[in-house]
Amino acid sequence: MKGFLLRGLKKRANLAFLYLPFVVLLVVPFLVGEEFPVSPFPMYNQWNEASYLIYFQDNAGEPVAIQVMTGYKAGRYRKMFDRQQRIIRDELATEGIKKRLSDFGPEEWKPCGIWLLEWLDRNCDEGRLRLLESLRPLAVIRRDLTLKNGVIDQVDTLVVTDEDREGWQLREKEEELR
Amino acid sequence: MKSGWFRPVSYAGWEIAWMRVFLAIAVYLAFGKIQTFPAAEVEIGLGRWMNLSLFHQPGWGLGKGVLGLLPRNLFQIIVLIGMLVYASGRLGWLVLPVVTFLFIGTATLNTSQGSIQHHLQAGAMLLVVLSLWYVGCAIWNKTVPLRALSLEKVHRFVPFFAIQVLAATYVVAGISKLEKSGIGWIADTRFAPVALRKTADQHFFSVTDHLPERASGLFDGLPVLVRGFFLECPWAAGPLLGPGLFLELFAFLALAGRRAALVVGLLIIGFHYAVSEVMNLRFEMNTHLLLIFMVNVPFWVGLGWRKGVARFG
Numbered sequence: 400m401k402g403f404l405l406r407g408l409k410k411r412a413n414l415a416f417l418y419l420p421f422v423v424l425l426v427v428p429f430l431v432g433e434e435f436p437v438s439p440f441p442m443y444n445q446w447n448e449a450s451y452l453i454y455f456q457d458n459a460g461e462p463v464a465i466q467v468m469t470g471y472k473a474g475r476y477r478k479m480f481d482r483q484q485r486i487i488r489d490e491l492a493t494e495g496i497k498k499r500l501s502d503f504g505p506e507e508w509k510p511c512g513i514w515l516l517e518w519l520d521r522n523c524d525e526g527r528l529r530l531l532e533s534l535r536p537l538a539v540i541r542r543d544l545t546l547k548n549g550v551i552d553q554v555d556t557l558v559v560t561d562e563d564r565e566g567w568q569l570r571e572k573e574e575e576l577r
Numbered sequence: 578m579k580s581g582w583f584r585p586v587s588y589a590g591w592e593i594a595w596m597r598v599f600l601a602i603a604v605y606l607a608f609g610k611i612q613t614f615p616a617a618e619v620e621i622g623l624g625r626w627m628n629l630s631l632f633h634q635p636g637w638g639l640g641k642g643v644l645g646l647l648p649r650n651l652f653q654i655i656v657l658i659g660m661l662v663y664a665s666g667r668l669g670w671l672v673l674p675v676v677t678f679l680f681i682g683t684a685t686l687n688t689s690q691g692s693i694q695h696h697l698q699a700g701a702m703l704l705v706v707l708s709l710w711y712v713g714c715a716i717w718n719k720t721v722p723l724r725a726l727s728l729e730k731v732h733r734f735v736p737f738f739a740i741q742v743l744a745a746t747y748v749v750a751g752i753s754k755l756e757k758s759g760i761g762w763i764a765d766t767r768f769a770p771v772a773l774r775k776t777a778d779q780h781f782f783s784v785t786d787h788l789p790e791r792a793s794g795l796f797d798g799l800p801v802l803v804r805g806f807f808l809e810c811p812w813a814a815g816p817l818l819g820p821g822l823f824l825e826l827f828a829f830l831a832l833a834g835r836r837a838a839l840v841v842g843l844l845i846i847g848f849h850y851a852v853s854e855v856m857n858l859r860f861e862m863n864t865h866l867l868l869i870f871m872v873n874v875p876f877w878v879g880l881g882w883r884k885g886v887a888r889f890g
Contacts, residue, residue: 417585420706420738421829424745429752433693435622435685436701440750442858443772444757446765450775454782466783470612473779474857478692482619518690522614542778546771 449501449545453477453515453558457534468531469523476515480541483511505556512539512559536561582833585737588876593732594666595875596739601660603865607700608656608680610861613649617689622681629686632679652679666732669707670715677704699746700862706738739870740838744828746863747845751825762822769814770807776856803855821848831871842871 428439453476455463466472484500487507491498498507516537520528531537539558544551561567588596613633617624631648656679659672681704684697711731718725754762807814824844831841846867853859868874 414584417734417737418741421741421745421832424702424706424742425748425752428749429756433621435688436681436698436705437622438693438695438698438749439753440695440698440746441753441757442695442750444754445762446758446768446772448768448771450771452775452779452782454778462782462785464783464785467785473782474776475690475692477779479618479690482691518618521616522690544771544774544778546768551771551774 448547449543451477451541451543453480454540454542456538456540458536460538463531463534463537468534469519469527471522479518480508480511480515483514484508487511505558508541508556508558509563512541513564515539516559516561516564536567585734586835586838588733588736590729590732592873592876593735596736596869596873597664597666597732599865599869600739601664603862603869604660604676604680604700604704605657606865607697607862608683609653611683611687611697613683613686614690617686619689619691621689621693622685624685624689627682629682629689632683632686649683652683655679666728669711669731673704673708673711677701677708680704696858696860697862699743700866702746703739703742703866706742707735710734710738736870736873737832739866740831743863743866743870744831744841747825747828751822751828754822754825763815763819766814766818767812769818773807773855776858780857803851807855821852824848835873835876838871838873839877842867842873846872 428437431437432439433441452473454473455465455476457463465476484503484507487510488498488500488503516539519531519537523531538560541556541558543554543556545554546552615630615633617629623629632652633649656676659676662668662672663676680697681701684701687697688694714726714731758765807817824841828841828845831838846864849860849864849867
């Protein structure tokens, strides 16, 4: 009887051991957070009545097909803008200023928009940047969407343009001289 | 191996061989599509210990490349050779860690721009688990030769571990939703039209009118119709999106056996299809892995064929 029980326990222990990857992969993401390839997969873990997106306009005020021009989708720019907002929120918090992202406005959005334009210059191929040149100065636009009484309300706000970047005017003058 | 609920399924050798071949193709295809950047903007994962620029073309460190090949091309060839060797059933303990390192390095660079992507984690984690399994078995066989595991036995556990990785991915995503929003997540799906509209607008601003209008066939028009339906009738989002949460939470049922894996696999693939069409979120590698390990098409086609022959001669 004792031997039978021990054998049964051993078999169950072996089976439990085989499930170790599953158990580890369930626990680790919540302990470690976003550390590729570990992830708690937070996408769409909450639905909100308000959201926003980021897009670009050219010097004529027309929307730029940002994926066609830079190779990167508009969603990627939105995520990066969001991250920059969070960095600013955390910096404000260290200075003792508590502000929610939903309370952010043009003042806080501006450095995020400038960061996006600089990221674009750092990460696009030279050929793509040359193509973009004729569309510049680019404008970063934030489109806020809010669900009100079953209707989605839309507000577009100019966040920043290339002309707001440090050294942009100088660069323009240099181009003219050339 | 004994059969029974939640016990490792006894796969035939030919099934596992097909799985290796398909996995090799899936990894090679996914690796080739990873978008990289000159430098990491955010330190994440492997990027905390090494400069990920190495994985970008034209790359850092290797300068003009080796034998005229740029690092990314070179890595692509290494991944191809590594997965071909793995598909042959030999040297898994050697080639998988190399492929895993290259895959994780490149994918980490992709997601280290401050805009985290989630379409490669499951595949990368599967490579990690399989590498650990093959290396662990190789060490075991060296240290305890009297109780060495046969290569056939080592391969036989691969689908079982692969299904665990895939199931864990979806269960974690489900728990994450519960942790953040609780069961109220389902009620909050009434706000889903805002997310759908954001997705639609983002797609427009990505391509504007630079892409030709697609043909108005059923499969092209359907996502537009579904998106329009949700925008018109926000109340419908809950009953339609809510089950997705339960599908994620109960993905572990795929471990119960062959039939369960088939059903769960097909349901998740359908879920991915709907999400990719309506929300523009593409999880190509996940879908391939679900097809290979959960749906296991060759087995069911073979079974159908045998039954057909037996019945109709």
